[in-house]
Amino acid sequence: MASALINVPKKAKRGDVIEIKTLMSHIMETGFRHTATGELIPRDIITSFSCRYNGEEIFRADLFPAISANPFIAFFTTATESGTFEFSWIGDRGFSETASASIIVE
């Protein structure tokens, strides 16, 4: 099943500021809601997101219950060299997903 949508430019000039957009499939259950019979629905959210650029961490975010389902995270970085972006999402109930995208820097 598909879980992540990643948008990284395929090519960039060295020194360019590029936008990276990520979308992860997740219900982001807050832990504050109840079922029709009154039982608490346990929290099930992504708690952490990080991005590595050729092994070096360039972006990290902590996520909380108020963040909507299927979190969309976009950020900017400087294209320094050709290589790979590795994305990682970690959450409740052992949730762990990864994705990667490559870029050519000229």
Place this chain on the structure above:
Amino acid sequence: MRWIGTIALATLLNVACVPFLFAVEIPPDQRRSGFSFMAPDNQAIQNDDTANPGMLWVLDGEALWKSKIGAADKSCADCHNDASSSMRGVAARYPAFDTKPGRPVNLEQRINLCRADHQQATPLAYESRDLLALTAFVAQQSRGMPIEAGADPQLEPFVAKGRELFMRRQGQLNLSCANCHDDNWDKRLAGSAVTQGHPTGYPLYRLEWQSLGSLQRRLRACIFGIRAQPYDIGAPELVELELYLMSRARGMPMETPAVRP
């Protein structure tokens, strides 16, 4: 002088009441997709396939299209091959007439009929992730194509029934669909645009739902809003209403998977 004033007031009230008594259908050149009522930020989400959460369902649907299921151990692709050619324009013609039940079926029902008849698999529940995913994947193949639903002459009585339901006042608020979506689509309701109610992008991702949902889910929410008893999902009345709405939007381009607030 008093009676002249009374007549003037009565005439004024009459004039003010006319739009509510006789729903005026929207002329074709004034029809607008719900997309055009949205803020630019929300439009940007729909326009970018890597930001549109509806694409998560489309990609799931693509995987389901290729997976073998049921006692027949067949996938959708085993009969229909490449969806990008075989399913192109199909969703733009739904709900369509089906000879077996002798009435229109919507795209979700068509998928479940196909599962039962050809894959010998159990039907998928309405609004389940798998059914929404397959529907979104099939409907996305028609993106940009004009809606053609309701052209089949066999559908005529069912379009008429759907139109009758659209025009009928119901619920504690005693409102018809037309009272808002034909007569007052240029106004706002509690800060939100009323819109013309053209189902161009279903199944679509509603930010309010935080999920993809079907047109019938949306119709039920509207019926609940006028404090009437909603029909069950899959009910013939909702399929007829769906059919009328699609025929009312004939010629408008498909947007599946759309994004709406």
